[in-house]
Amino acid sequence: MTPTPPVPPLNVSLPGAQERGAAYRCPQDGTRVPVEAAAPWCCPVCRGPWDLDFSPAPVDLKSLAGRVNSLWRYAEALPLDGPPPVTLGEGRTPLVPLTDTVSAKLDFLMPTLSFKDRGAVVLAELARRLGPERVVADSSGNAGTSVAAYLARAGLPCTVYVPEATSPKKVEQIGAHGARVERVPGDREATARAARSAADAPGTFYASHVFNPYFLHGTKTYVYELWEELGGRLPDAIVVPVGNGTLLLGAALATAELYAHGLIAERPALVAVQAEAVSPLATAFRAGADWLSDEEDGAVAAADTLAEGIAIPRPPRARQILRAVRESGGTFLTATEDQLRAAQRDLAGRGLFVESTGVACWAAVSASDAFAGRSVVVPLCGAGLKTGLA
Known part of the structure; x- marks a missing residue:
């Protein structure tokens, strides 16, 4: 496929940015x-x-x-200085109440309909500046869609590896942005291995939302937005879905930065949510472990779950995720398949059609009594149009 010509970056200034070595x-x-x-x-x-x-x-x-009016407004906190960045106006998503104490941030209203745009735009801008010969990525759907869209915006062709069982709607969306789609037999882990093998080729930029930390510095803007929207404070608890942990680790970066700069008085608890069917991190957390057991010692295997986007048996950043939750005074929650179905329908009945992975946090919080009297924010991470009603 002939790559589309690059779209000139919008005229976005980076106020206050300075040269900061990385x-x-x-x-x-x-x-x-x-x-x-x-x-x-x-x-x-x-x-x-x-x-x-x-x-x-x-x-x-x-x-x-x-x-x-995009996440680039937090320029001082981002690791890319200099010329105007590629952007689709990502970020600045609404914060709406679900109950008296629980609010939802509507990240499914991002340009590609998922929160992954926060990290993908930073990765795409980094790739544009580095000028690789080729770009590869792997995803269960949403990250691949975001990377494909932003690389198209930057004028860079890419190949996205996805599991063969990925939602057809997500595969179609990836291809619509001009990316080459490689379906990989097997699960999410097999897909990651195939992409990493391709990434070893010289001249290749691996636009990995897991291995490249620039992605995390994009997802941390989720918390910077909360901080701005709440007038310079944060809720008592920030609840996020965790598969590879990119939103949680971004949140940990942001809360640490805001606290270190004296911009918040205390750091909120980070609460991680996994599908009960695939919950290796929740299992390790409850066992007091700081890492996942080896495969031969009974590590959690992949299983069918409606929350396909967080069905990651062995996340590479497991140690960092477990440490971030513990250091924040947070915990892990899990949601059953019935709870995921019920939560998706409940939110749809409130006017919010969210994909089955994106409802995991609301499913877990609404079934828990651990948040009584505490202010809580949950993300609604992906649009229901990506997967349909469970």
């Missing part, structure tokens, strides 16, 4: 490499995901009123 760093062994086109997609020593050595500047709440 380098990839392995959280396990400390290996560091510069962020450049030839950088390996994972740590060459342990093959684990990268973190980013990056020092954000504080965001001045009072200065935000006149800024661009």
Whole structure:
């Protein structure tokens, strides 16, 4: 397929941005490499995901009123300085009440109808600046759609690897943006292995929402938006769905930054939600473990679940996810398949048609008595049109 010509970046300024050095760093062994086109997609020593050595500047709440109406308004907190970025106007999604204490952030109203746009736009802008020969990604659907859309906006062709059982509507959406779709027999883990094998080829940028930390610095804008919308504070608990943990780890970054800069008085509890059918992290958390057991020792296997987007048996950032939840004073919750179905219909009855993965947090919170008297925000992560009614 002939790549479409690049769309010129919108005239978005990065107010207050300054040169801030960034380098990839392995959280396990400390290996560091510069962020450049030839950088390996994972740590060459342990093959684990990268973190980013990056020092954000504080965001001045009072200065935000006149800024661009997208997540790029938090320029000081983002690791990309310089020229105007590629954008589709992502971010700034509504916050609406569900009960007296629980509110929902409508991230299914993003340009590609999922919260993954927060991380994908940052990855796409990084790829545009690095100028790779090719771009590959892997996804159960939503991340692949977001990456395909933003790379199309940036004028970069890509190949997206998806499990063969991925929702046809999501596969169609990926292809509509001009990406080549590679269906992989087997589960999400098999898909990741196929993409990582392709990513090892020279000149390839792996637009991984799991291994590349720039994605996490995009998802952290979810919390920066909450902080702005709530007038410089955060709720008592931020509840997020967790498969590979990209939204949770982004939230952990944001709360740590806001607290370190004295912009919040205390950090909220981070509560992670998994489908009961595929809940390796919840199982490890309840056992007091800081990592998942080896496969031969009975690690949680993949299973059928309506929450396909978080059905990840062995998330590469498991150790970081478990630590982030514990350090925040949070916990793990799980939702059954019946609860997911009921939650999707309940939200639809309130005017919010959300995909079955995206309702997991509301399913868990509405079934729990742990939040009495506490302010809570849940994300509604993906539009119901992506999967239909369960």
